[in-house]
Amino acid sequence: MSLDFSTKIFKTEKIFLANTEEYIVRGGRHLFPLLSKAFEGVRQIGVIGWSSQGRAQAQNLRDSLAGTGIQVKVGLRENSASISSAENFGFTRDNGTLGEMYEVISESDISILLISDAAQAENKERIFEAMRPGSTLGLSHGFLLGHLKNLGECFPNNINAIAVCPKGMGPSVRRLYEQGKEINGAGINSSFAIYQDITGKATDYALGWAIAIGSPAIFHTTLESEYKSDIFGERGILLGAIHGIVESLYRWFMSHGSSREEAYIYSVESITGPITKMISQQGILAVYESFDKTDKETFKKAYLAAYDPALEILQEIYDEVASGNEIRSAIAASHRHKSYPLGKIDGTPMWQTGIHVRANRKSDNIPIHPVTAGIYIATMMAQINLLKEKGHSYSEIANESIIEAVDSLNPYMHHRGIAFMVDNCSITARLGARKWAPRFDYILSQQTFNALDSHFIYDEPLFQQFLTNEIHQVLAICSQLRPPIDISLHQIDIG
Numbered sequence: 102m103s104l105d106f107s108t109k110i111f112k113t114e115k116i117f118l119a120n121t122e123e124y125i126v127r128g129g130r131h132l133f134p135l136l137s138k139a140f141e142g143v144r145q146i147g148v149i150g151w152s153s154q155g156r157a158q159a160q161n162l163r164d165s166l167a168g169t170g171i172q173v174k175v176g177l178r179e180n181s182a183s184i185s186s187a188e189n190f191g192f193t194r195d196n197g198t199l200g201e202m203y204e205v206i207s208e209s210d211i212s213i214l215l216i217s218d219a220a221q222a223e224n225k226e227r228i229f230e231a232m233r234p235g236s237t238l239g240l241s242h243g244f245l246l247g248h249l250k251n252l253g254e255c256f257p258n259n260i261n262a263i264a265v266c267p268k269g270m271g272p273s274v275r276r277l278y279e280q281g282k283e284i285n286g287a288g289i290n291s292s293f294a295i296y297q298d299i300t301g302k303a304t305d306y307a308l309g310w311a312i313a314i315g316s317p318a319i320f321h322t323t324l325e326s327e328y329k330s331d332i333f334g335e336r337g338i339l340l341g342a343i344h345g346i347v348e349s350l351y352r353w354f355m356s357h358g359s360s361r362e363e364a365y366i367y368s369v370e371s372i373t374g375p376i377t378k379m380i381s382q383q384g385i386l387a388v389y390e391s392f393d394k395t396d397k398e399t400f401k402k403a404y405l406a407a408y409d410p411a412l413e414i415l416q417e418i419y420d421e422v423a424s425g426n427e428i429r430s431a432i433a434a435s436h437r438h439k440s441y442p443l444g445k446i447d448g449t450p451m452w453q454t455g456i457h458v459r460a461n462r463k464s465d466n467i468p469i470h471p472v473t474a475g476i477y478i479a480t481m482m483a484q485i486n487l488l489k490e491k492g493h494s495y496s497e498i499a500n501e502s503i504i505e506a507v508d509s510l511n512p513y514m515h516h517r518g519i520a521f522m523v524d525n526c527s528i529t530a531r532l533g534a535r536k537w538a539p540r541f542d543y544i545l546s547q548q549t550f551n552a553l554d555s556h557f558i559y560d561e562p563l564f565q566q567f568l569t570n571e572i573h574q575v576l577a578i579c580s581q582l583r584p585p586i587d588i589s590l591h592q593i594d595i596g
């Protein structure tokens with residue numbers, strides 16, 4: 102995969118991640134005056150859908166493009182339940198910035214498709230038909246490409262097909278953009294991909310779009326690599342795996358004499374509080390290095406007991422995603438959910454305990470439990486190593502396995518529990534988390550905890566591989582590209 106690209110409008114920057122070269126573009130408000138040039142020939146951008154991403158991207162684009170003459174118009178299905186919410190945010194039929202989705206697509210020069218992935222797949226013919234020749238289809242996910250590949254079909258050959266994929270959820274995309282008004286560089290990083298460029302303008306459109314939604318750093322990828330790593334990552338450590346890990350850990354701590362509150366603190370709080378913060382600020386190895394000798398041993402044992410079982414499930418997920426099965430499964434599930442809507446995931450005593458724990462939380466006193474750290478980090482490392490083996494770039498690996506977890510998602514779980522994190526993500530992600538979390542819970546309970554409670558022979562090279570992994574160096578470089586502020590959740594408006 103070539104990670105180089107060319108733009109006459111924005112400055113590209115070469116970075117070295119371990120021994121590989123990648124090119125990025127840094128965003129920021131000082132580049133907004135270049136947006137008119139980047140979007141040359143564009144009079145209207147349609148944002149189709151009003152959910153996590155639609156709401157955030159439509160507002161950010163409108164704010165960034167103010168004064169350029171480029172209109173941002175929201176498109177929704179007939180009788181959409183979201184019409185009144187969009188109108189409350191100033192996208193109204195009266196002022197011409199809200200309309201029926203197929204009409205908006207047919208009027209727009211760029212149509213950013215932010216309806217659910219399954220709805221994109223289901224309505225692709227009508228969407229493609231509505232697009233004018235020479236116009237641009239914008240995606241925030243490669244799911245639709247995966248679906249087309251499953252069917253042996255392609256995008257229409259008379260449109261551009263591009264993607265800008267924010268590596269964080271919609272509310273963060275909006276909130277950090279707003280914070281960026283005071284602190285230049287605050288925002289959510291995005292990857293971008295150019296699948297089809299028939300006008301020669303696709304790269305500048307994509308970079309302009311990413312800058313306009315506030316991304317501080319923009320990485321290049323392909324649409325195929327994006328959907329594989331994204332669908333895989335959210336089923337892995339970002340959502341599915343972390344859910345399975347904490348459920349199984351909670352029970353394990355209880356079976357070893359902890360009270361409910363202690364078990365919750367040692368499992369969930371430990372990860373979403375100090376482990377997340379330390380990885381975000383100092384990297385993965387810092388967690389291990391923060392332990393004394395005894396806890397280092399405990400961490401090592403937990404790491405080695407968890408790595409292979411976690412890798413086994415992760416490999417299965419990757420295979421399911423790469424073969425197209427996971428995409429078929431998400432579409433099939435969306436049909437079933439018309440009769441059986443997605444169920445709750447935070448009703449059990451564990452998550453009820455979490456409410457009390459959070460109410461009485463003293464943030465500075467949350468311990469890092471070495472068993473929890475060992476299992477969580479082993480799963481993260483297994484995901485990193487698998488993505489590397491599958492040929493993903495380091496920027497994508499770091500974002501899909503570490504940065505999105507510690508800077509975007511885990512803080513949501515810390516703030517209000519598992520459902521607040523998972524159910525603020527896309528439907529594709531919510532489905533995947535529900536499908537795979539029990540598999541991680543099961544394999545850890547069956548294998549990892551059995552091993553932990555007995556003696557087993559350490560795979561020393563595997564632990565050495567953790568200590569010397571290139572990802573530590575990669576993360577140090579990537580963390581310089583992170584937004585300069587923390588996500589302040591208490592201010593986030595989840596509507």
Ligand SMILES: NC(=O)c1ccc[n+]([C@@H]2O[C@H](COP(=O)([O-])OP(=O)(O)OC[C@H]3O[C@@H](n4cnc5c(N)ncnc54)[C@H](OP(=O)(O)O)[C@@H]3O)[C@@H](O)[C@H]2O)c1
Pocket residue numbers: 150151152153154155177178180181182183214215216217218220224241242244266267268269270271525526527528529
């Ligand atoms: N959520 C994230 O943080 C995130 C992050 C990165 C990328 N993405 C990608 O961004 C895109 C949008 O995701 P999302 O999470 O914002 O949305 P979502 O929650 O997955 O989907 C909800 C939106 O889809 C619309 N919709 C559902 N069925 C429809 C149908 N049959 N016809 C027309 N519209 C329909 C809904 O319309 P109504 O409003 O009328 O109900 C609503 O606006 C997806 O490609 C996703 O993979 C999401």
Ligand SMILES: [Mg+2]
Pocket residue numbers: 267268269331335
């Ligand atoms: Mg994602």
